[in-house]
Amino acid sequence: MARQIIPVDPFDYIIFGATGDLAERKLLPALYHREKDGQLPDECRFVGAARSKLSRKAYQGFAKSALEEFVEEEDRDDTCIKRFLDRLDYMPLDVTTDDGWDDLAKMLNDPEGKRIRAFYLAVGPGLFGPISERLEQHDLINDRTRLVIEKPLGRDLESARELNEAVGEHFGEDQVFRIDHYLGKETVQNLLALRFANHLFEPLWNAQHIDHVQITVAETVGVEDRAAYYDKSGAMRDMVQNHLLQLLCLVAMEPPASGDADAIRDEKLKVLRSLKPIDDKTVEDNTVRAQYAAGAGPNGKVDGYLEDLARDADEGEAFSSTATFVALKAQIDNWRWAGTPFYLRTGKRMAARMSEIVIQFKPVPHAMFGEEAGKPVSNKLVLRLQPDESVRQWIMIKDPGPGGMRLKRVALDMSFAETFDGRAPDAYERLLLDVIRGNQTLFMRRDEVEAAWEWIDPIMAAWDDINQPMRTYTAGTWGPSQAIALIERDGRTWNDGDA
Numbered sequence: 001m002a003r004q005i006i007p008v009d010p011f012d013y014i015i016f017g018a019t020g021d022l023a024e025r026k027l028l029p030a031l032y033h034r035e036k037d038g039q040l041p042d043e044c045r046f047v048g049a050a051r052s053k054l055s056r057k058a059y060q061g062f063a064k065s066a067l068e069e070f071v072e073e074e075d076r077d078d079t080c081i082k083r084f085l086d087r088l089d090y091m092p093l094d095v096t097t098d099d100g101w102d103d104l105a106k107m108l109n110d111p112e113g114k115r116i117r118a119f120y121l122a123v124g125p126g127l128f129g130p131i132s133e134r135l136e137q138h139d140l141i142n143d144r145t146r147l148v149i150e151k152p153l154g155r156d157l158e159s160a161r162e163l164n165e166a167v168g169e170h171f172g173e174d175q176v177f178r179i180d181h182y183l184g185k186e187t188v189q190n191l192l193a194l195r196f197a198n199h200l201f202e203p204l205w206n207a208q209h210i211d212h213v214q215i216t217v218a219e220t221v222g223v224e225d226r227a228a229y230y231d232k233s234g235a236m237r238d239m240v241q242n243h244l245l246q247l248l249c250l251v252a253m254e255p256p257a258s259g260d261a262d263a264i265r266d267e268k269l270k271v272l273r274s275l276k277p278i279d280d281k282t283v284e285d286n287t288v289r290a291q292y293a294a295g296a297g298p299n300g301k302v303d304g305y306l307e308d309l310a311r312d313a314d315e316g317e318a319f320s321s322t323a324t325f326v327a328l329k330a331q332i333d334n335w336r337w338a339g340t341p342f343y344l345r346t347g348k349r350m351a352a353r354m355s356e357i358v359i360q361f362k363p364v365p366h367a368m369f370g371e372e373a374g375k376p377v378s379n380k381l382v383l384r385l386q387p388d389e390s391v392r393q394w395i396m397i398k399d400p401g402p403g404g405m406r407l408k409r410v411a412l413d414m415s416f417a418e419t420f421d422g423r424a425p426d427a428y429e430r431l432l433l434d435v436i437r438g439n440q441t442l443f444m445r446r447d448e449v450e451a452a453w454e455w456i457d458p459i460m461a462a463w464d465d466i467n468q469p470m471r472t473y474t475a476g477t478w479g480p481s482q483a484i485a486l487i488e489r490d491g492r493t494w495n496d497g498d499a
């Protein structure tokens, strides 16, 4: 099945932090792919803005190298690369001073405010407010202007509120696009289709029929060269507050009345607000935090977190109380989910790169087949987000052939790669153009971000209050034994990507 390409209106995309890591690895390659697929109108332009005093030509050179490194060879087409680079301009700008803003306004040259204009702030959150302020001072904001920001959106509720306030002074909420790149992943969006475009699942989608839900986002990478950021953040702020809770919301929310951005975001918000608080008394039973120790990575021996940290900081011994792994048992206190736990876990340097959502159904109420048939295994729906995106529904059938009734477990299996032609687009490709379309469905609203912090903050405070032990796990494993105990105490097991 070929994919349909929907054109968008002419626009200007201005990327602040244009020489940074995100622009190089993700944004420029994503925009290039949209070019290659013929989705960009002739009149659209991209402007990189950063502190370095580069010429337009030099920035085009930077972008060209980024494409060479981060776009697969088979997708690199000289004509498309040239067309893409021709659209690129550059403006040297120190966003903390007044210099350069008038030049930027001149470059964008749209006195009647007809063009869609998106400012992507690929810079630290401390600059979101100051940049928004200067954009307004220099008359660069009108009704067709949008602002794109990305995590860290605060490090707790208070700082998230401050950030939202700072941006909200200059932009309306309908102009602010807060990226959680997990929402741009195909399989994550597919969760919406699966739940709400099929009759099959929704009647069973509740505590009466679902025993529990597991959400795992496991990575094999360590902190790489991001230790300075990561050590202040850790798995809870880096992954759980955003990606994992967003996934939980999509699994748990009530059917929205429409596909409208706010209809969906209203329902997600209700889920976040229904999460049962975890406090000093319950934190030990419901959470595990841990740090990786030396062990094995996909390419051989790897160091532990503290050694990685010391190397990155160029110092000898490092100490850190930052968790690189978190497992949680979350409860949603509402009619639909009362009694059905959601087990979440995420970590660096785990046994495999694997993100999946497991919906574990309850056992059949009565086993009518004799002992020789074998015990029916409860149904399980596994949504594999990455790698090898797939939807797999495990069911019981009769093992074919003579010999009486023997039950067998098989999967109704839909692999995206086998079913659909062509490459799977990266999450940013979808999200960057949704900004231009003005479609906020896959972006987090202010109240969602704040509600997520409201649940996370007390857990992190409780860790400190009760001095919850920092467990360790060997790199290349599925986390510490305490995380296994967290679920096994309840008579359940982690899926570990095997089915």
Ligand code: BG6
Binding pocket: 219, 238, 355
């Ligand atoms: C980012 C985190 O948001 O998501 C990283 O900051 C993490 O630490 C990354 O590695 C994972 O994203 P993906 O798309 O590779 O699963």
